[in-house]
Amino acid sequence: MEPDGALEDLKDADVILIAPYLFGAHRYPEAIPELVPLLIHQHKQKVRIGAVCTAAFILAQTGLLDGRIATTNWQVSKTFIQTFPNVLVKPDRILTEDNGLICTGAATSQYHLALHIIERFGSKALVRACSKVFLVDPCRVSQTPYIIASFKKNHGDDKIAEAQRWMETSYQDTLTIDAIAERVGLSSRHFKRRFKMATDETPIAYLHQIRIEVAKQKLEGTRKNIDEITHLVGYEDSGTFRRLFKRITSLSPREYRDRFSTL
Known part of the structure; x- marks a missing residue:
């Protein structure tokens, strides 16, 4: 994917989406702090911002999620909660929106994010049609059935x-x-x-x-x-x-x- 412009040059937008990344494998970690003031500015302009999966960590660094409901990939939800204690994390949810800030669960929940945006800017009828075309269950709202229990063992006791x-x-x-x-x-x-x-x-x-x-x-x-x-x-x-x-x-x-x- 080739960008055709820079975020700081953006004049008018309806939605900004932040892509997920693998922990420890972000190619340009120094770029993340640079995004923070730009995202804050866009949010002040009433632009909706969506964070897919682990991109919630980037959005949370802005402070915009403090006191707001959010979700992320269930596999990293405990780390997210520890890192951002002021965010009201709902790890069971596939998608949340609070004050124009949209977060999703694991990566494939991007399809639910797409349906969510279609409903915001289109209609429920269009959502129903798209969900059938792309085989997405629009009624699936929870990550809970997919969670595999993991147990903390490296505590030293x-x-x-x-x-x-x-x-x-x-x-x-x-x-x-x-x-x-x-x-x-x-x-x-x-x-x-x-x-x-x-x-x-x-x-x-x-x-x-x-x-x-x-x-x-x-x-x-x-x-x-x-x-x-x-x-x-x-x-x-x-x-x-x-x-x-x-x-x-x-x-x-x-x-x-x-x-x-x-x-």
């Missing part, structure tokens, strides 16, 4: 690491937080505090994430029914499992299987 390993290999058993704390030689209260400090998760939330991640794999790659999967991942009641699964993934187990099964 050996006792918490031991607890994590045990939870990850014994999730199918009836585990209590008190029993896990006792196994690693800590009081329950101290264990909960250290676990949260080390992993950014409570022990029970961590255990639920492990179980739901295994359940997702079984829904994707086996024909086991929901009751079987419930017991295989450590829950006794399928109703409890279904509620937790929906809360974490935004889909019911059956909806998840229909969307992601590889069989």
Whole structure:
């Protein structure tokens, strides 16, 4: 792609879009700070600014997102939250717009950004037509079903690491937080505090994430029914499992299987 002009020479625009980039692989990192005053100026001129995927990091450097709702690729959302604590990050959303600042989730959500812009400057009828032509589901609003749980391990707390390993290999058993704390030689209260400090998760939330991640794999790659999967991942009641699964993934187990099964 060859540019035909410079941003600082722009006189009139409806939308400015910032392309995503790979972390550590930006060819011209020194150019990013140069964009900041230009983007701020354009926003003052009431120009909408859209950041695709990781480009939200560039937009956030302007300060324009402080106190505003935003999203980004779910894989880097924790880093984004730590880097820009004043931004109201909604990592589950595919697209957000707040005060003319548009952010999207992972790179393919650029198609939803395109539909969003078409609706702003065109019509809902045009959006429906384009979504059919380009096979884009305009009703898909959440990244949550696509998120793969990742667990913080490089925290340096050996006792918490031991607890994590045990939870990850014994999730199918009836585990209590008190029993896990006792196994690693800590009081329950101290264990909960250290676990949260080390992993950014409570022990029970961590255990639920492990179980739901295994359940997702079984829904994707086996024909086991929901009751079987419930017991295989450590829950006794399928109703409890279904509620937790929906809360974490935004889909019911059956909806998840229909969307992601590889069989």
